[in-house]
Amino acid sequence: EAGVVQSPRYKIIEKKQPVAFWCNPISGHNTLYWYRQNLGQGPELLIRYENEEAVDDSQLPKDRFSAERLKGVDSTLKIQPAELGDSAVYLCASSLVGLPETQYFGPGTRLLVL
Amino acid sequence: ELKVEQNPLFLSMQEGKNYTIYCNYSTTSDRLYWYRQDPGKSLESLFVLLSNGAVKQEGRLMASLDTKARLSTLHITAAVHDLSATYFCAVDDGGDMRFGAGTRLTVKP
Numbered sequence A: 001e002a003g004v005v006q007s008p009r010y011k012i013i014e015k016k017q018p019v020a021f022w023c024n025p026i027s028g029h030n031t032l033y034w035y036r037q038n039l040g041q042g043p044e045l046l047i048r049y050e051n052e053e054a055v056d057d058s059q060l061p062k063d064r065f066s067a068e069r070l071k072g073v074d075s076t077l078k079i080q081p082a083e084l085g086d087s088a089v090y091l092c093a094s095s096l097v098g099l100p101e102t103q104y105f106g107p108g109t110r111l112l113v114l
Numbered sequence B: 001e002l003k004v005e006q007n008p009l010f011l012s013m014q015e016g017k018n019y020t021i022y023c024n025y026s027t028t029s030d031r032l033y034w035y036r037q038d039p040g041k042s043l044e045s046l047f048v049l050l051s052n053g054a055v056k057q058e059g060r061l062m063a064s065l066d067t068k069a070r071l072s073t074l075h076i077t078a079a080v081h082d083l084s085a086t087y088f089c090a091v092d093d094g095g096d097m098r099f100g101a102g103t104r105l106t107v108k109p
Helices: none
Strands: A005-007 A010-013 A019-024 A031-037 A044-050 A053-056 A065-068 A075-079 A088-095 A109-113 B004-007 B010-014 B019-025 B032-037 B043-049 B055-058 B061-066 B071-076 B085-093 B096-099 B103-108
Touching: A005 A088, A010 A019, A019 A088, A019 A109, A031 A075, A044 A065, A044 A075, A044 B096, A075 A088, B004 B085, B010 B019, B019 B032, B019 B085, B032 B071, B043 B055, B043 B061, B043 B071, B071 B085
Parallel strands: A010 A109, B010 B103
Antiparallel strands: A005 A019, A019 A075, A031 A044, A031 A088, A044 A053, A065 A075, A088 A109, B004 B019, B019 B071, B032 B043, B032 B085, B055 B061, B061 B071, B085 B096, B085 B103
16 A cells, blocks of 8 residues: 655755645545644644545644645645745645544655755 | 643663653543654654553553553663664644654664
């Protein structure tokens, strides 16, 4: 079974530039999560989707971050414009349904904003 | 707001020794998860604990949950170098997982 796929794996941009991350969850998984992980810390949830619906986006900085999950499968997370403090690893995870099912994480996108 | 605290944050131990990592959380929850993360890699699920008194074991790792004390432990038995990694606990916070800061474990020969 293929795991969660993310691209790109690495991205270096200058501040104020836009950036987008893509996630393909495990086939059949209805719930998709985007997390941000700062160096030396645990992941922090940005947004949770159940199928196409964003059911928890309370931690998403809506002034510059946006996300979508068209057709309830792939998802894209966008930052526009990026700031220096956005440098982090962005992780996508999926699960068959929500908790208590465990989540399966992708390899992440490592973003560096210069 | 649910807070999850792990200790220690850094742990260096010798091969063959035993040790316990602790995960405390601040509000009621019956569901707790342990993950492992190798450097530069993503998170791998280790254990899912879904009730008070739950105990699960896999190889040299054993996890337990005491919901009344709001405490989970991850016990390492006879550590080996391959266990070197960062271990995270995460608590169900109303349908979302809230992670601790992680315990960075180094096992030395």
